[in-house]
Amino acid sequence: MTRTVTVVTAVHAPAARYLTEAYASLAAQRLPDGWDWQWVVQEDGETGDVAPYVPDDSRVAFGQGRPGRAATARTLALSRAVGEFVRVLDADDRLTPGALARDVAALTRESGTGWAVSRALDLLPDGSTVAVDDGPPEGPIARGTVLAAWRERDFLPPVHPATLCVRRDLLLALGGWMALPASEDTGLLLALDAVSPGWFTAEPGLLYRKWPGQATAAAAHSDAGERAARAAVMADRARALAKLGWRAP
Structure with missing residues (x-):
């Protein structure tokens, strides 16, 4: 029986031209025997x-x-x-060679690990890459670690949410991505951190494209009032989950 990693990509028209590169990076993945991938592309519009x-x-x-x-x-x-397993891949980003295999290894290594993330490299317009943040040491991420570091870093997560791979049943139990105009992936990451340990892979799993049309480059993304509101509801949700004491099996 074939086991599957579903790669989920949200896309709007301005970023559609990058889907060709995203697909090429996905088609080049080599998964362990008995595994395959599915790509679910959803247009926002x-x-x-x-x-x-x-x-x-x-x-x-x-x-x-x-x-x-x-x-x-x-x-x-x-x-x-x-x-x-569900892996995020933004339409304008690319997976690195072996990224999905490393995700599978992380999530099958120990049954209690609910999610995995990895280091990412910024992909600049000239095609060069830049390492922005080394992240934590490779290995397990204890529950509550991401929330604590996020607060210390002025609402910047210590790991890249665009590299997330998560157990599908856990993702559904948390309701998918937060209904926010931005930082919805960070909100999900904080919720996962509240209920389940994760895993960090030190080898880069994503090329994160930097270009003027990306959502995080929009002025509204940095609006102080909205940013504070997003942070407040994300933190309150994570704390509420931790307080309830629910743990992912």
Whole structure:
């Protein structure tokens, strides 16, 4: 029986042109025997601008929906996800060689590990890469570690949420991505950190593209009032989960 990693990609029209590179990085992945991947691409909107960039591959499932930003698109994509693990891949990013195999190893090494992240490299417009943050040492991430470090770092997570690979049942139990206009992936990461230990892989698993059209480059993303509101609700959710005492099995 084949086991599956579902890769979820939310995309809007301006970033559609990068899907070709994202797919190439996915198609080049080599998984352990008995494993395969599925790519679920969800357009945030219902235009005709994204579909031409979606590859003709039986492992790719494309869908559209009313615009609601990345959190909505990713959560809608879960309706077509068949894998026991779900890996995030933003439309403008690329996986590094071996990234999915390392995710599988992290999540099958110990049954209690609910999620895994890795180091990422910034991919600059000239094609060069830059290491921005080394992250913690490779190994287990104890519950509560990410929240504590995030608060100390002025609401910047100590690990890159765009590298997340998570058990599908745990992701669904937490309701998918937070319904926020931005930082929805960090909000999910903090919730996961509250209920389950994770794993950090030191080898880079993602090339994180830096370009003017990315969501984090928009002025609204840095608005002080909205940023404080996002941080408050993310922290309150994580603390509430920890206080309830629920633990991922």
